[in-house]
Amino acid sequence: MHGPFSTRLITLAAVLLLLHALALGGIAMGLMPTGVIAVLTLGAGVLIAAAAIHLWGTRADRAVHELRAGLDRIHGSGGDLSGDLSQDSADLAGVDSASEQVVAQLRETLGDLRYRALDIAVEAARLRKTTGSAEQRAEDQESYSQLIFQSSEETTRALEDISGRSNVMSANNAENLEQVRSSRDELGHASDRITEMSRRFEQFAETVGRLTDSAGQIRSIMNLVQGFSNQTNLLALNAAIEASRAGEAGRGFAVVAEEVRDLASKVHEATSQIDGIVAEMDTQVQETVAGSEQMRQYAEETRIAVGGATDTFAGMVDALENAHGELIAIGTSIEELTVTNQDIHARSTDIRDLGQQVHQSMRESAAFSATLREASERSMALLARYRLGEGTLESILDTATTYRDHIQRTLEAMLAEGVNLFDQDYQCVFDGNPKKYTTAYTEAFSRRFQDMIDAGRDAIPGGAYMLIIDRAGYAAIHHSNVSEPTTGDPEHDVPRSRHQRIFADNDTEIRRARNTDPLLLQTYLRDTGEVLNDLSLPIMLQDRHWGALICGFRPDVVMRQHQE
Numbered sequence: 149m150h151g152p153f154s155t156r157l158i159t160l161a162a163v164l165l166l167l168h169a170l171a172l173g174g175i176a177m178g179l180m181p182t183g184v185i186a187v188l189t190l191g192a193g194v195l196i197a198a199a200a201i202h203l204w205g206t207r208a209d210r211a212v213h214e215l216r217a218g219l220d221r222i223h224g225s226g227g228d229l230s231g232d233l234s235q236d237s238a239d240l241a242g243v244d245s246a247s248e249q250v251v252a253q254l255r256e257t258l259g260d261l262r263y264r265a266l267d268i269a270v271e272a273a274r275l276r277k278t279t280g281s282a283e284q285r286a287e288d289q290e291s292y293s294q295l296i297f298q299s300s301e302e303t304t305r306a307l308e309d310i311s312g313r314s315n316v317m318s319a320n321n322a323e324n325l326e327q328v329r330s331s332r333d334e335l336g337h338a339s340d341r342i343t344e345m346s347r348r349f350e351q352f353a354e355t356v357g358r359l360t361d362s363a364g365q366i367r368s369i370m371n372l373v374q375g376f377s378n379q380t381n382l383l384a385l386n387a388a389i390e391a392s393r394a395g396e397a398g399r400g401f402a403v404v405a406e407e408v409r410d411l412a413s414k415v416h417e418a419t420s421q422i423d424g425i426v427a428e429m430d431t432q433v434q435e436t437v438a439g440s441e442q443m444r445q446y447a448e449e450t451r452i453a454v455g456g457a458t459d460t461f462a463g464m465v466d467a468l469e470n471a472h473g474e475l476i477a478i479g480t481s482i483e484e485l486t487v488t489n490q491d492i493h494a495r496s497t498d499i500r501d502l503g504q505q506v507h508q509s510m511r512e513s514a515a516f517s518a519t520l521r522e523a524s525e526r527s528m529a530l531l532a533r534y535r536l537g538e539g540t541l542e543s544i545l546d547t548a549t550t551y552r553d554h555i556q557r558t559l560e561a562m563l564a565e566g567v568n569l570f571d572q573d574y575q576c577v578f579d580g581n582p583k584k585y586t587t588a589y590t591e592a593f594s595r596r597f598q599d600m601i602d603a604g605r606d607a608i609p610g611g612a613y614m615l616i617i618d619r620a621g622y623a624a625i626h627h628s629n630v631s632e633p634t635t636g637d638p639e640h641d642v643p644r645s646r647h648q649r650i651f652a653d654n655d656t657e658i659r660r661a662r663n664t665d666p667l668l669l670q671t672y673l674r675d676t677g678e679v680l681n682d683l684s685l686p687i688m689l690q691d692r693h694w695g696a697l698i699c700g701f702r703p704d705v706v707m708r709q710h711q712e
Contacts, residue, residue: 279513286506293496293503300489300496307486314482318475325468332461339458342451349444356437363430370423377416384409540609544683544701545667548614551604552685552697555616558596559689567592569689572620574650581638584648585622593624602627610705612680616687618695621652621661660684664693672700679703 391402578584672682
């Protein structure tokens with residue numbers, strides 16, 4: 149039976165080992181430094197050793213030495229828990245059993261933490277992808293909202309300009325309308341006056357016609373008077389002849405007859421003059437009639453023209469009145485549109501501000517997701533260094549390490565053969581998307597490693613690729629099924645022509661190529677859209693870091709096999 153002190157020591161050692169496991173979980177969350185692991189491991193070992201010494205004293209030196217050796221092996225190997233803690237010893241059978249139970253529990257806890265960290269890293273990568281896409285959309289939304297804001301401002305200025313021009317047009321149209329109305333009224337009055345003048349010309353023509361008739365009557369009367377005068381003259385001549393025949397008795401009668409004849413001659417002369425005057429007056433009257441008729445025709449034509457102009461102006465007035473009404477309606481609509489646009493502009497300002505806030509939030513979320521991914525990857529890499537001797541991830545690590553060691557030896561042999569493996573003078577052989585390069589060792593890689601990396605990928609559960617890359621991320625060869633000739637079509641070449649490329653487009657690709665730690669386990673978002681776990685094992689040539697063997701595998705396969 150163990151004493152109370154020994155029991156407390158063993159219990160305390162078990163507690164320290166459990167704290168060791170919990171510390172790993174703390175590291176996974178970024179809450180505890182990695183040095184705590186070594187302290188807890190060493191403390192547990194010391195307590196277990198102290199318990200053993202207290203129980204058996206100097207008789208248990210050999211067994212305690214074995215126990216310490218097991219703890220030192222775990223610590224010295226960087227956390228290899230795959231073996232037993234100590235050798236079989238009858239002296240410390242009880243302690244050995246208890247410690248093995250603690251180690252088994254620790255192994256189980258570490259295995260569970262390892263897969264949980266793997267799951268967190270995968271989800272963090274997906275979250276980063278989602279937040280990255282959301283950040284891009286938020287940036288696009290901010291850009292669009294800024295464009296909407298600018299367009300709204302321009303629309304506001306344009307509406308204000310249109311409103312001002314519309315008001316000017318409406319005022320000008322109103323002024324023109326009044327002028328046209330005034331001109332229409334004046335033309336109407338002129339038309340009325342011309343109509344009255346035409347009527348007066350008609351009356352004047354009638355008066356002149358009556359005057360012509362009167363002149364004709366006068367000429368008829370004058371003709372009659374001339375006839376009387378001629379006849380009187382003839383009778384007076386006859387009377388004078390008869391008086392001369394009568395002698396003295398007819399002398400007085402002859403004088404009278406001569407006077408009558410002289411009077412008749414004067415009457416005839418006067419009537420001739422009157423007839424000439426009447427004839428001249430008749431001619432003037434006829435000319436007056438012709439002139440007045442022509443003036444009447446001119447007046448009628450003017451009346452018709454003025455009437456047409458009046459009708460035209462009336463039509464112009466109607467059109468201008470309609471246009472004025474439309475301009476007033478347009479002005480009202482523009483005012484309403486201006487008010488609505490001002491409201492839209494205010495909303496667009498809010499949208500722009502919200503877009504900027506959303507973009508800023510998405511940037512912060514993307515940064516947080518990147519930090520989470522990096523922390524989970526650091527924890528996953530740390531947990532992967534502890535060898536548990538079981539599980540799919542352990543099998544992948546063993547397989548990748550075996551291939552890395554074989555490749556490293558082959559590369560050393562190629563260096564000895566004179567192959568320039570450190571050539572970084574990348575010659576571009578295809579300047580499309582993706583770009584292609586060759587080096588001094590590209591052909592040699594194809595001969596030596598093509599079948600090897602194809603077989604290595606197939607040997608990894610859920611394997612997506614096993615590639616040899618240099619420090620710049622250059623992969624001289626890729627798997628046979630994705631090493632097709634380029635076509636110039638990126639949709640074909642990116643997923644199906646992946647050899648002779650430099651993979652250094654993001655931090656994940658750069659870190660895996662330059663990693664010098666024993667291993668680096670990351671979560672990788674490929675350019676094809678897949679989310680993979682990416683294992684990087686450094687390749688050292690002639691004590692120089694040359695590059696890495698990288699292995700990509702699907703996390704869902706690893707998680708599924710772990711759950712099974």
